[in-house]
Amino acid sequence: MAGVTRPAFELVVEGVSHAYGATTALENISFRVAAGEIVAVIGPSGCGKSTLLGIIGGLIAPTAGSVGVRGPLPEDSLNPFTFVFQDFALLPWRDTRANVMLPLEHHKLDAEEKQARVDDALARTGLTEFAGALPKQLSGGMKQRVGIARALVVKPAVLLMDEPLSALDGQTRELLMDDFEAIWARENTTGVYVTHNLDEALRMADRVLALCRRPGRVREIVAIDIPRGERIKPAALVELAALREKLWGHIREEARMADREVV
Ligand SMILES: Nc1ncnc2c1ncn2[C@@H]1O[C@H](COP(=O)(O)OP(=O)(O)OP(=O)(O)O)[C@@H](O)[C@H]1O
Ligand SMILES: [Mg+2]
Numbered sequence: 001m002a003g004v005t006r007p008a009f010e011l012v013v014e015g016v017s018h019a020y021g022a023t024t025a026l027e028n029i030s031f032r033v034a035a036g037e038i039v040a041v042i043g044p045s046g047c048g049k050s051t052l053l054g055i056i057g058g059l060i061a062p063t064a065g066s067v068g069v070r071g072p073l074p075e076d077s078l079n080p081f082t083f084v085f086q087d088f089a090l091l092p093w094r095d096t097r098a099n100v101m102l103p104l105e106h107h108k109l110d111a112e113e114k115q116a117r118v119d120d121a122l123a124r125t126g127l128t129e130f131a132g133a134l135p136k137q138l139s140g141g142m143k144q145r146v147g148i149a150r151a152l153v154v155k156p157a158v159l160l161m162d163e164p165l166s167a168l169d170g171q172t173r174e175l176l177m178d179d180f181e182a183i184w185a186r187e188n189t190t191g192v193y194v195t196h197n198l199d200e201a202l203r204m205a206d207r208v209l210a211l212c213r214r215p216g217r218v219r220e221i222v223a224i225d226i227p228r229g230e231r232i233k234p235a236a237l238v239e240l241a242a243l244r245e246k247l248w249g250h251i252r253e254e255a256r257m258a259d260r261e262v263v
Pocket of ligand 2: 050051
């Protein structure tokens, strides 16, 4: 696959712990994400997935440990980390173009360069003809494409995705997984992909990090050695089923406990 050559940086998460008051959400989490790699983080509800993503993106200061990037970041990257959210987080009064422009507004680029970057992000996500549409005129899938375009417009070093498909129906999810796959292959995207959906993780990630809960710790990191483009082919089914069983074995009991908890 002819991806864009990106510098060989590495995201390093080292010994990260986090407590909300008396609740220890995360304990001693360490892992690395290489440039061009997608790592999925799975685990039952409340195991600290969103907290971990927030810490990586700098929204939450960890109680202990550190997050850093080793090596040179891509030169055209305006923000090292950018989020894609489950609920899209679009401004309802802004059209697609203006929503995608949002992260560029506080950057010192000239207007032409900003327009060019927005045009490019719209083209890369197949949104050019929807540039003037308001969020309320778009389907859920299209709204999330806008969320993705808005993330890509800054050419982030690492894309941080928190359940990006969880608000969408099954078919739309499949279509967007195809879109992600194409974009990631073309741009050699580096990302952390949080999901509670095992099948999504198995389809999208190079490696899957399974967290356990109370406190959230790394249970296991499993590599998926089948190329992303091959995974929906029948030949991959048996191998993927075995990986699924292995990962599900790790989270089954915890998911059951989370399910039975009274909040
Ligand atoms: N702002 C907060 N204040 C106090 N406790 C919090 C806060 N945010 C999260 N928590 C608690 O920390 C733990 C981890 O929460 P987090 O949202 O990171 O989990 P999650 O894995 O993303 O869950 P979900 O699958 O439901 O999205 C949970 O027990 C949660 O109740
Ligand atoms: Mg969450």
